[in-house]
Amino acid sequence: MGESAATKSSKNHHHQVCDFSMDMLPQTVSKCFNSFDDDGRLKRTGTLWTASAHIITAVIGSGVLSLAWAIAQLGWIAGPAVMFLFSFASFYTSCLLSDCYRAGNPVSGKRNYTYMDSVRSILGGAKVKACGFIQYFNLFGIAIGYTIAASISMMTIKRSNCFRDSNREKPCYMSSTPYMIMFGITEILLSQIPDFDQIWWLSIVAAVMSFTYSSIGLGLGIAQVAASGSFKGSLTGISIGSVTETQKIWRSFQALGDIAFAYSFSVILIEIQDTIRSPPSEAKIMKKATFLSTAVTTTFYMLCGCMGYAAFGDAAPGNLLTGFGFYNPFWFLDIANAAIVIHLVGAYQVFCQPIFAFVEKQAAQRWPDSEFIAKEIEIPVPGLGQYNMNLFRLVWRTIFVILTTVISMLLPFFNDVVRILGALGFWPLTVYFPVEMYIKQKQIPKWSTRWVCLQMLSMACLVISIMAAAGSIAGVMLDLKSYRPFKTSY
Numbered sequence: 001m002g003e004s005a006a007t008k009s010s011k012n013h014h015h016q017v018c019d020f021s022m023d024m025l026p027q028t029v030s031k032c033f034n035s036f037d038d039d040g041r042l043k044r045t046g047t048l049w050t051a052s053a054h055i056i057t058a059v060i061g062s063g064v065l066s067l068a069w070a071i072a073q074l075g076w077i078a079g080p081a082v083m084f085l086f087s088f089a090s091f092y093t094s095c096l097l098s099d100c101y102r103a104g105n106p107v108s109g110k111r112n113y114t115y116m117d118s119v120r121s122i123l124g125g126a127k128v129k130a131c132g133f134i135q136y137f138n139l140f141g142i143a144i145g146y147t148i149a150a151s152i153s154m155m156t157i158k159r160s161n162c163f164r165d166s167n168r169e170k171p172c173y174m175s176s177t178p179y180m181i182m183f184g185i186t187e188i189l190l191s192q193i194p195d196f197d198q199i200w201w202l203s204i205v206a207a208v209m210s211f212t213y214s215s216i217g218l219g220l221g222i223a224q225v226a227a228s229g230s231f232k233g234s235l236t237g238i239s240i241g242s243v244t245e246t247q248k249i250w251r252s253f254q255a256l257g258d259i260a261f262a263y264s265f266s267v268i269l270i271e272i273q274d275t276i277r278s279p280p281s282e283a284k285i286m287k288k289a290t291f292l293s294t295a296v297t298t299t300f301y302m303l304c305g306c307m308g309y310a311a312f313g314d315a316a317p318g319n320l321l322t323g324f325g326f327y328n329p330f331w332f333l334d335i336a337n338a339a340i341v342i343h344l345v346g347a348y349q350v351f352c353q354p355i356f357a358f359v360e361k362q363a364a365q366r367w368p369d370s371e372f373i374a375k376e377i378e379i380p381v382p383g384l385g386q387y388n389m390n391l392f393r394l395v396w397r398t399i400f401v402i403l404t405t406v407i408s409m410l411l412p413f414f415n416d417v418v419r420i421l422g423a424l425g426f427w428p429l430t431v432y433f434p435v436e437m438y439i440k441q442k443q444i445p446k447w448s449t450r451w452v453c454l455q456m457l458s459m460a461c462l463v464i465s466i467m468a469a470a471g472s473i474a475g476v477m478l479d480l481k482s483y484r485p486f487k488t489s490y
Contacts, residue, residue, distance in 0.1 A: 067301055070083075075233070146348045147348070149340070157334050261421055
C-alpha cells in the first residue's frame with residue numbers, strides 16, 4: 001500500500017508546480033510545503049475514523065459467522081474466554097507494532113511504509129524474507145477464502161429464491177463456480193484503484209455491511225432463543241457421544257483456528273497506519289483506532305458467537321446464517337447474505353492492496369525505464385475527473401484476481417481454509433514479529449521481567465497456533481476424501 005502511494009506521489013512531484021511570484025512568495029512557499037509530509041510524499045489524509053473503518057473491514061469478516069461453531073466446540077466457559085484472550089493479545093501486540101511504524105523517534109523518525117519495511121529496518125537479515133513470505137502468502141490465502149465465502153453467500157440467495165418459487169419441493173442444488181467468476185470480475189474492476197488511500201470509501205461501505213449481517217445473525221439468534229424459551233449448549237461444549245474423543249480434540253483445535261482468523265488484522269496494520277495524517281503522531285492515533293475497533297468487534301463477536309451457540313447448541317453450523325435454513329423471512333436472510341457479499345468485495349481490496357503495492361514497487365525498481373511499467377495513460381471519466389491507467393497494473397492485478405478465483409474453484413472448503421490461514425498467520429504476524437521488533441526498538445534487557453513476559457506471551461501463542469494448524473489440516477484431509485475439482489455444489 002505504502003509503495004503504491006509512494007510511486008504515485010513520486011510521479012506527482014513532476015506535476016506539482018508551485019507558482020512563485022515575488023508578491024506572494026511567503027504564502028506560496030508555505031502552501032506548497034504544506035502539501036507534503038516529512039518524507040516528501042503527498043499529505044496523508046487518514047483519520048481515527050478511516051483507520052478504524054479499515055480495521056473493522058479487515059476484522060469483522062466472514063470469520064464472524066463461524067464463531068458460534070467455535071464456541072460450540074469449546075463450551076460456555078472456554079469459548080468466550082479464548083475469544084477474549086485472542087482479542088487482548090491482538091490488541092496488545094498491535095499497540096507494540098504501531099510503535100514500529102517510525103524507526104527511533106515516534107514523531108520524527110524514518111517511516112516504515114509496510115509491515116515488511118518495519119521488519120527490515122528493525123530486525124533485518126533472514127527475518128525480512130521470512131516475514132515477507134508469511135505476510136503475502138497469508139494475504140493471498142485470505143483473498144481465496146473471501147472468494148469462496150462470497151460465492152457461498154451469492155449461492156444462498158439464489159437457493160433461497162429457488163426454494164420459495166418451488167415451495168421447497170426442489171433440492172435446488174447448484175455449482176459455486178459461476179458465482180466465484182462473478183466475484184472475480186468485480187474484483188478485477190475494483191483492483192484498478194491505484195492505492196490504499198483511495199479505497200477509504202470502500203472500507204466504510206464494507207464496515208457498514210459487516211455490521212448489517214452481523215446484526216441480522218445476532219437478531220435471528222435472539223429470536224431463535226426467544227422462540228425455544230431456553231439457552232442451549234453446555235459448559236464444556238459438544239459432548240462425547242455426539243462425537244468421538246478424537247473428534248472432540250480435533251474440533252477444539254479447529255475452533256482455535258476460527259477464532260485466530262477472526263483477529264487477523266495485524267498483517268495490514270502498518271499499511272493502514274501509513275494512511276494517517278499527523279500531528280498527533282500516527283502511533284497515538286493508531287492505538288486509539290485499534291482499541292476502538294477491537295472493542296467494537298469483540299463485542300459483536302461475543303454477541304454473535306454466544307447467541308448463535310445459545311440458539312443451536314451442539315448443532316451450531318459452520319456458517320451461522322445457513323443454520324437458519326431457507327425459511328421465512330426469505331428477504332431477511334437475502335439482505336444478510338447480500339451484505340456479506342458487499343463486505344467481502346471491500347475486504348478483498350483491503351487485504352490485497354499491500355500485495356499489489358509490493359509487486360509494483362519491485363517491478364518499478366527492477367525496470368525503471370520500462371514504459372509498460374511506468375507510463376500512465378490519462379483517461380477522462382465523466383463526473384469523476386481523470387483516471388490514470390497503468391498497463392502493468394491492469395495486467396498484473398487482473399492475473400492475480402484470476403489466479404485467486406481459479407484456486408477458489410479448486411479448493412472450495414471455506415471453513416477449513418479460514419482455519420488454516422488463522423493458524424498459520426496468527427503467531428508469526430500478530431505476535432512474534434511485533435514482540436521481537438518492540439524488544440529491539442525499545443532495547444528491553446534480556447531476562448528482564450518485561451522481556452520474560454513478552455516471550456511467554458509469544459510462546460503461548462505459538463503453542464495455540466500449532467494446535468490450530470494440526471486441527472485444520474485434519475479437517476482439510478477429511479474434505480479431500482469427497483472432493484471433485486470444479487464440481488462443488490451446495
